[in-house]
Amino acid sequence: MEILEILECSPPPAREPLDAERAAAVARAFKALGDPVRLQIVSIVASHAGGEVCACDITGAFELSQPTISHHLKVLKDVGLLTSERRASWVYYRLVPETLGDLSALLTVPATA
Amino acid sequence: MEILEILECSPPPAREPLDAERAAAVARAFKALGDPVRLQIVSIVASHAGGEVCACDITGAFELSQPTISHHLKVLKDVGLLTSERRASWVYYRLVPETLGDLSALLTVPATA
């Protein structure tokens, strides 16, 4: 565990430029985060104890129609930033830490040589 | 330096949800990264030794018109992801590591309690 943390702390390797295909895939995720409402949705889920939020709580946090929030949730699901699970009448949303982590790593700038 | 590295390695604190105003500001940056061409531009600059790339080299990397690339560079500058410096006839672009770092940190998920 200690070693892993140290490894994670080491400077990231210099990367080759993204090819067009990979760039398109990654850009889809960033585009999903490029809407203020979706960014707030992710933020709400991230800061919620238990890591799980009911769709109704998300809808209630905005002055937008329920279908609009539902649309944004679908976009975030489609790019792999959220997962959902239905329990009885309610749908609960969670973050996908792997996706967040991948994006975060991509933004980590190689040491300015 | 050692201590700073350790601090940077500590798990990120749980965050309050972004308010609408901050979300709008951050979303602008993510939206800029949400275009495949702009993402590749950032990637090209990031992976370039010296951290500096001539606009002409960026334009040459795409099968897009020069004004289109110029437009994308302006977008990336406006959100603080790139800076530019003119030297003679050429304009050189650099990343802004602080902005990249801020975005990266925002995507670091708090430990799933």
Add this chain to the structure above:
DNA sequence: TATCTATATTGATGCACATCTATGGGGCTC
């Protein structure tokens, strides 16, 4: 000054998307 190169700006165009209202479907409770 005239001109060539590198970059930025302008204006136009077609498509993508955020939002709404209306409706559909799934799952309770009476």
Add this chain to the structure above:
DNA sequence: GAGCCCCATAGATGTGCATCAATATAGATA
């Protein structure tokens, strides 16, 4: 089964934006 609540889907609409051709600007050179 009837009615109600939660969520998703469908269709319509106005705005935003990626792209281009044309043009303007800045700097070098002759």
